[in-house]
Amino acid sequence: MSARTSPENARDIPEATVARLPVYLRALVTLSEQGTATCSSEELAVAAGVNSAKLRKDLSYLGSYGTRGVGYDVDYLRYQIAREIGVTQDWPVVIVGIGNLGQALANYSGFRSRGFRVVALLDADPARHDQVVAGIEVRPFDHLERIVHDHAVAIGVIATPAVAAQDVADRMVACGITSILNFAPTVLTVPAEVDVRKVDLSIELQILAYHEQRKGAVTA
Amino acid sequence: MSARTSPENARDIPEATVARLPVYLRALVTLSEQGTATCSSEELAVAAGVNSAKLRKDLSYLGSYGTRGVGYDVDYLRYQIAREIGVTQDWPVVIVGIGNLGQALANYSGFRSRGFRVVALLDADPARHDQVVAGIEVRPFDHLERIVHDHAVAIGVIATPAVAAQDVADRMVACGITSILNFAPTVLTVPAEVDVRKVDLSIELQILAYHEQRKGAVTA
DNA sequence: AGAAGTTTGTGAACAGGAGAACAAACCGGA
DNA sequence: TCCGGTTTGTTCTCCTGTTCACAAACTTCT
Ligand SMILES: NC(=O)c1ccc[n+]([C@@H]2O[C@H](COP(=O)([O-])OP(=O)(O)OC[C@H]3O[C@@H](n4cnc5c(N)ncnc54)[C@H](O)[C@@H]3O)[C@@H](O)[C@H]2O)c1
Ligand SMILES: NC(=O)c1ccc[n+]([C@@H]2O[C@H](COP(=O)([O-])OP(=O)(O)OC[C@H]3O[C@@H](n4cnc5c(N)ncnc54)[C@H](O)[C@@H]3O)[C@@H](O)[C@H]2O)c1
Numbered sequence: 001m002s003a004r005t006s007p008e009n010a011r012d013i014p015e016a017t018v019a020r021l022p023v024y025l026r027a028l029v030t031l032s033e034q035g036t037a038t039c040s041s042e043e044l045a046v047a048a049g050v051n052s053a054k055l056r057k058d059l060s061y062l063g064s065y066g067t068r069g070v071g072y073d074v075d076y077l078r079y080q081i082a083r084e085i086g087v088t089q090d091w092p093v094v095i096v097g098i099g100n101l102g103q104a105l106a107n108y109s110g111f112r113s114r115g116f117r118v119v120a121l122l123d124a125d126p127a128r129h130d131q132v133v134a135g136i137e138v139r140p141f142d143h144l145e146r147i148v149h150d151h152a153v154a155i156g157v158i159a160t161p162a163v164a165a166q167d168v169a170d171r172m173v174a175c176g177i178t179s180i181l182n183f184a185p186t187v188l189t190v191p192a193e194v195d196v197r198k199v200d201l202s203i204e205l206q207i208l209a210y211h212e213q214r215k216g217a218v219t220a
Numbered sequence: 221m222s223a224r225t226s227p228e229n230a231r232d233i234p235e236a237t238v239a240r241l242p243v244y245l246r247a248l249v250t251l252s253e254q255g256t257a258t259c260s261s262e263e264l265a266v267a268a269g270v271n272s273a274k275l276r277k278d279l280s281y282l283g284s285y286g287t288r289g290v291g292y293d294v295d296y297l298r299y300q301i302a303r304e305i306g307v308t309q310d311w312p313v314v315i316v317g318i319g320n321l322g323q324a325l326a327n328y329s330g331f332r333s334r335g336f337r338v339v340a341l342l343d344a345d346p347a348r349h350d351q352v353v354a355g356i357e358v359r360p361f362d363h364l365e366r367i368v369h370d371h372a373v374a375i376g377v378i379a380t381p382a383v384a385a386q387d388v389a390d391r392m393v394a395c396g397i398t399s400i401l402n403f404a405p406t407v408l409t410v411p412a413e414v415d416v417r418k419v420d421l422s423i424e425l426q427i428l429a430y431h432e433q434r435k436g437a438v439t440a
Numbered sequence: 441a442g443a444a445g446t447t448t449g450t451g452a453a454c455a456g457g458a459g460a461a462c463a464a465a466c467c468g469g470a
Numbered sequence: 471t472c473c474g475g476t477t478t479g480t481t482c483t484c485c486t487g488t489t490c491a492c493a494a495a496c497t498t499c500t
Contacts, residue, residue, distance in 0.1 A: 016457060022426040025316045025322030026405060049407035053459055060479055061473065068478040069466035085426050100327045104320040110405060112424040115429060154432050178435060179428040185246060185330060187269035195431050202334040204417045205375065206242040206305050208399040209335065211415050212374050213306030215398060236487055260447065273489055280449055288448040289496035
């Protein structure tokens with residue numbers, strides 16, 4: 001039933017490219033705010049911190065939005081990338097687990113400006129209910145189904161302790177959420193049609209530590 | 221000291237493998253806490269959410285720590301991976317920018333238990349000084365040099381607004397920090413010998429949005 | 441001791457991504 | 471209109487990472 005596999009529509013963009021498009025978008029927004037109307041692949045590549053050949057190849061998956069001999073129209077390209085990613089309209093998001101991290105996330109203004117709208121903050125602890133964080137009331141976790149249904153929420157954020165994360169994910173999946181961003185340091189098991197991305201600080205620090213250790217091992 | 225480039229010592233572990241070692245380590249810690257003494261590559265692979273062939277190949281870069289027909293000794297493998305990553309001793313870390321996110325990070329107990337020790341919290345805003353977060357006093361950003369020197373800090377975390385991030389990174393590099401974890405949504409420019417890793421929520425959400433949009437594209 | 445069963449470690453095929461290089465396309469000036 | 475300069479879009483090659491498949495090595499049972 002899906003048009004995902006239809007021949008005309010199925011410009012399959014490589015995962016590595018998808019992961020860089022938001023970076024290009026951010027760079028274009030900055031350029032636009034600085035009043036730059038046009039930029040070359042080289043300029044944009046520097047702003048995004050990538051190789052210009054890679055940038056051009058990435059953009060070529062979206063179509064031919066540049067002009068040879070000239071470069072790219074900043075606002076036009078910005079719109080095209082935003083459209084491709086799907087952030088020309090806002091996506092409703094629920095955050096579950098309003099502790100240290102959940103509160104920081106709720107207060108983060110970057111969500112709103114980048115295509116996402118926090119529609120609810122949920123927590124299992126009654127002591128947190130009716131508390132207001134970033135202008136949004138914290139509500140019982142049991143309200144999940146109703147909220148997801150009422151706001152057509154597709155994306156959920158998990159900021160609970162690791163032990164609770166799988167349960168929260170199961171509940172999210174059961175009520176129709178199909179994309180999850182997980183901050184808890186645990187592997188989530190979900191059906192194949194559900195996308196999960198994880199953010200794990202400790203892993204990032206450990207990767208740095210590995211390289212740091214190697215740096216230390218120098219020949220006298 | 222020992223040579224990074226020496227033939228015997230230079231077991232070059234692929235980046236993709238390095239990024240997964242912390243996941244294996246976490247899974248092993250969990251297994252160990254559950255009282256499991258031994259596990260097969262298949263069991264560990266499930267716990268880590270990866271393919272068992274990939275897991276075995278990854279581990280083979282470290283050496284032969286398993287026993288054919290039996291599997292791996294959980295505690296022994298755990299130690300070997302921790303040693304390889306370099307988290308058998310604690311790494312001192314400084315966090316700069318003690319706002320919403322910086323405070324959440326400072327309060328995060330997972331740092332300590334995974335090989336890192338927060339030795340200082342720094343902020344440019346005088347209003348935040350002498351405030352105590354997670355039992356640590358917030359100090360002026362100017363104290364960076366002294367702290368880095370006194371505690372031999374190699375790893376810095378940036379949780380300031382994007383506009384300040386490059387300046388903070390420059391100061392960090394100038395006083396000897398060689399690994400940076402950046403939460404600000406901006407591209408940092410640093411010398412080649414400095415490692416930078418970034419964590420960007422908005423990018424993760426946008427990647428989810430891209431796939432979500434494609435899921436939505438159903439025929440009738 | 442030998443056979444049957446299990447699981448690791450790894451060679452080899454395969455897939456995907458990165459970067460160099462260049463033809464095609466565009467601009468501006470004469 | 472033609473020419474030189476510029477920049478894109480794309481092809482080709484190389485490299486890294488993934489997965490399969492299986493011999494080697496170990497355990498257990500008879
Ligand atoms: N704080 C950080 O900087 C940080 C960094 C990296 C990872 N993490 C991870 O993020 C998660 C949250 O960290 P934190 O520091 O905010 O923890 P926290 O303890 O401050 O907050 C967790 C919140 O989740 C709520 N909760 C618990 N079980 C729940 C459930 N079943 N349903 C709904 N809500 C539930 C709790 O009531 C609490 O409010 C943890 O898994 C932690 O490992 C945090
Ligand atoms: N809050 C989140 O959940 C979240 C999520 C993703 C990304 N981020 C990013 O993390 C960063 C911090 O976010 P936040 O919500 O904590 O912001 P914040 O404004 O609450 O905190 C920023 C802190 O940095 C300090 N600061 C500013 N300039 C400084 C400088 N030059 N040196 C030292 N300290 C300085 C400020 O005094 C403030 O305390 C931002 O770049 C934000 O985009 C935050």
